[in-house]
Amino acid sequence: MSLxxxxxxxxxxxxxFVLACVVHNVWHWGLQRRAPVTDMLAMLPRDEQRPQAAQATQALADAGSRRITVLIGGGAQAQAATAADAFLRALGDVPARHRVADADQNAWLGFYAPLRAGLLSPQAREQLSTADTETLADQALAALYQPVGGPRVGNWADDPLNLFGRWLAERGQMSRVRVQGGRLMLTDSTxxxxxxxxxxxxxxGSGFEISAQxxxxxxxxxxxxxxxGQGAQxxxxxxxxxxxxASEQAEREIHTIGLGSLLGIVALTLLAFRSIRPRLLVALSMAVGLAVAASVSLLVFGELHLVTLVFGASLLGVAENYGSNYFSARxxxxxxERWAMLTRQIPVVSLAMATTVIGYALLALPPFPGLRQIAVFSAVGLVAAFVTVLWWFPLLDGAGLMKPTRFAHWLGSRRALWPSLGRRGLTLLLAATALLAGWGASRLRVDDDIRQLQSAPAALVAQQREFARLMQAPGVAQFFVVHGASEQQLLEREEAxxxxxxxxxxxxxxxxxxxxxxxxxxxxAELSARRGAELRPVLADKLGQPVALAAAPHAEIEPQAWLASPVSEPVRAQWLGRMGDGFTSVVLLRGAEAADARAGLAALKLDGVSWVDKVGEVSQLLGRYRQLMSAVLVLGFVLTWAALACRFGRASWRALAPTALASVLTVALLAICGQVxxxxxIxxxxILLGLGVDYGIFLLEQPGRAETxxxxxxxxxxASTLLSFGLLALSxxxxLQAFGLTLLIGVFLAWLFTPFFLPPHA
Structure with a gap:
């Protein structure tokens, strides 16, 4: 059978097969409306994941994604109120809340007043447990004759120690916001x-929806x-x-960087081939690679992580080499004649594909679900793009002679400008690389803190910091997750x-x-009743008359009634309800930003209590991935060398050395330029390993100076890689900037060095 x-x-x-994969993708993403997994902790090994922590983080994120809080004022209270009214009028039909009706305030007292016997602040509980009756009586009489401070509900005889008022005051101190004149107001503590x-x-809806934004x-x-306009901040x-x-920035970069790279690649294709067909077919091979990779990965893993899609999709840029090589040879x-050409090209392109897949397949070795997803997605995508070039391009590239253009001939002939370095030249190049590598190593800094990747506008970050200072609200980056077999056990563990x-x-x-x-x-309630009974005769003796202390009402609060009441609004989002085999809640913190404070909190060991430091965990995860990827990269070079040796024998180092030097110099130059x-x-x-080795294979296969x-x-x-990925350095x-800058330097150096390593007699 002919080829x-x-x-x-x-x-x-x-x-x-490709149509089946396309249908599968349409069904999964379109009809089923499935979304990629975004939780970074889902990329950890299964025994390191904590489902309750992940669900708690997601619940807090969902609640926060729908809320915007605005502080208006900065001067007198009347000015702040006037400016707030102007703000709300201009806001129109956007759902917003600023005023608090009297009925809402009364609802709070109406809910808690019947329960007040069972409501003690920690300070009141300690006082009732340790203070003698004489001391308590003196405090009660002081409150009777010199009533100052703190709210009081009801008569003095109903609550002589003002236990309920103190409990209410403590709730009020948990927030800096006060109701003044029916408005939500705040005063700067400084x-x-x-x-x-x-x-x-x-x-x-979600604040991440572009239409809503x-x-x-x-x-x-x-x-x-x-x-x-009212003079308010x-x-x-x-x-x-x-x-x-972030959406605005992404859209702006798509219009600038994306459009610029597209125009550059199209212009380059037209100059080289005088036709847009090669560019369309190369794009087709990459699209097929993405569709097949997504479909196969979904069948293997059941879901795809967003990092897998982003990283895997960018890896398919390596498929550019296969299409460019086909049309250059054509x-x-x-x-x-294309069938004979294809017969000659298959071994070369197959080796290029195999060496690239080796590197990505190594990602499946560590026990990280995320790395295994990336490995399967990338390897399958590259093979699919390669098969598309091999089986479809010969049937789709048109009939007749594909005439070489002047630009293509000129560009290919530039090969003759590179001398093949002998032993002395290679020694000098290695020495220069070693010097730069040493300089880079002396300035190398590593920091995996996820906050290094923050790209929000400085003005927005400054506003967020000032808001946090004024509100003194708890953070959501570090918190405790509490789990109990029942609702009551959960609350008891929270109290502990x-x-x-x-x-x-x-x-x-x-x-x-x-x-x-x-x-x-x-x-x-029992403690209050007991100390109240002890207090009655002492007060009667001090007042010289009988004292009729009213018994405080004592109903009991159940979680469902509390959740249904408006009194639960301040912390309702922290009650996560039933999860797994029990119930879960979140305890938020203030003042836990310092590293030593976080270390102490992480060391707490209580039943059903888990510490979550989202920033620390994600940063640690990034650091572990960086170390693993570095090890995988080294192993990839070793295995690629072994694969090259099967075809080029002792000359295989000539195909690999340029990429190795480019990788070392790229890291050194990044460090010298101050990049962390x-x-x-990494x-x-x-990607550079796959791209650079391909350059070496294609040139080493036909090393002659006359070969264009x-x-x-x-x-x-x-050039296509630099235009598509290198321009991300402008992001x-x-x-993305780190990704693009690394490829910009690395790809250029690999392309620059490869001709130097060809045999001297070529």
């Missing part, structure tokens, strides 16, 4: 003359302008604002945790602050 006949049959089979009105905006942002801008904070900034040949935190002088915000466990309610090394500098080095097609293929592939997103 043409077998290729046509295989192309038909491949078409059926400058009491500065007052702010608080406006809460709750979006109906585009509808909301103009209204926010108009409202902000209206408030500033506007401080806005919330996840939707950062999501909108130039100057009649359509009938908050008691420990108070001893460490760490401020906590917990559901049990507002919803004590039944055990705590009953113990407090992290994962997104990942592109794997191999150098044309390598140069077009390198405002730190991860």
């Amino acid at each position: 043409e006949t077998s290729t046509r049959r295989l192309a038909a089979v491949w078409l059926v 400058a009491p003359e500065r007052h702010f009105a608080l406006v809460l905006i709750e979006l109906p 585009r509808a909301l942002q103009p209204k926010l801008d108009v409202a902000t302008k209206a408030a500033r 506007v401080i806005a904070a919330g996840v939707p604002l950062f999501a909108a900034a 130039q100057g040949l009649q359509a009938s 945790l908050t008691a420990q935190l108070r001893g460490m002088r760490v401020h906590a915000q917990a559901v049990s602050d507002w919803l004590p466990s039944l055990r705590r309610q009953r113990e407090d 090394l992290q994962l997104f500098h 990942l592109p080095l794997l 097609r191999p150098f044309l293929s390598v140069t077009l592939a390198a 405002g997103t730190p991860a």
Whole structure:
């Protein structure tokens, strides 16, 4: 059977398979509306994952993604109120809350007043447990004759020690926001003359939806302008604002970097081949690679992580080499000659593909689900792109002679400008590389902190920091997850945790602050009743008349009734409810940002309590991936050398050495330029291994100075990579910038060095 006949049959089979993968992708992403997994911890080995922590983090993220909080003012209270009214009028129909009705305030007292016997603040509980009756009586009489401070509900005889009022005061101190004149207001703790009105905006959908961002942002801008027109400062904070900034930046970069790279690649293709068909077919091979890789990976893993899609999709840029090599070799040949050309090219391109796949397949060795997904996705995608070039291109590249262009001939002939370095030249090159590598090593800094990848506008970050200072709200980056077999066990474990935190002088915000466990309610009610009975005769003696102390009512709060009441609103998002085999909640913290504080909190060991440091865990994960990827990269070079030796024997080092030197020099130059090394500098080095070795294979296969097609293929592939990936160095997103800058330097150096390593007699 001839190559043409077998290729046509295989192309038909491949078409059926590709269409099946396309249908599978449409069904999964379109009809089922499935989304990629975004939790970074899902990339950890299974025994290191904590489902409750992951679900808690997701729940907090979901709640935060719909909320924008705005502080308006900065001067007198009346000015803040006037500016807030102007803001709300300009905001229009956007759901926002600023005023608090009297009925809402009364609802709080109406809910808790019947339960007050079982509500004691920690200080009141300690006082009732340790103080003698005489001391308690003196305090009660002081409150009777000199009533100062703290709210009081009811008559003195109903609560002579004002236990309920103290409990209410403690709830109030958990937030800096106060209800003044029916408005939510805040006073700057460092400058009491500065007052702010608080406006809460709750979006109906997720703040990550681009359509919602585009509808909301103009209204926010108009409202902000209206408030500033009243001479007020506007401080806005919330996840939707950062999501909108990221969306705007991505759109801007797509229009600039994306459009620029597309125009550059199309112009290069037209100059080299005088036709757009090669570019379209190369794009087709990459699209097939993505579709097949996604479908196969979904069948293997059941889901795909967002990092897998981003990293895997970028790896398929290596497939550019296969298409560029085909059309460079095709130039100057009649359509009938393409089969003979293909026969000569198959061993070369197959070796290039195999050496690349080896590197990515190594990612499956460590016990990391994320790395295994990336390995399968990348290896399958590259093989699919290669098969597309092999079986479809000969049938789709048109009939007749593919005439070489002047530009293609000129570009390919540049190969003759490179001298082949002898032993002395190679020694000098290695010495220069060693010097630069040493300089780079002396300046090398490594930092895996996820905050290094922050790309939000500086003004937005500054607003967020000022908002956090004014509100003194708990953070959501570090927190405790509490789990119990029942609702009551959960609340009891929360109470044990908050008691420990108070001893460490760490401020906590917990559901049990507002919803004590039944055990705590009953113990407090019993303690209050006992000390009240002891207090009655002492007070009667001191007052010289009988004292009729009213018995405090004692109903009990159940979680479902509390959740259904508006009193649960401040911490309702922290009650996660049933999860797995029990119930889960989150305890948020204030003042846990310092490293030594986090270390102490992480060392706490209580039943059902887990410490979550999202920033630390993700940063640690990035660091482990960086180390693993570095080891995989070294192993990839070793195995690639072994594969090259099968075809080139002792000359195989000539195909690998340029890429090795380019990798070392890239890291050195990044360090010299002040770049802090992290994962997104290591990942592109794997791509560089595949790309650079391909350059070496294509040129070493036809090393002669008069050969123009191999150098044309390598140069077009390198230029396309630099235009598509290298321009990411202009991105405002730190991860993409690091990725692009590494490839920009590395690909250029690999292309530059490869001709130097060809045999001297070539």
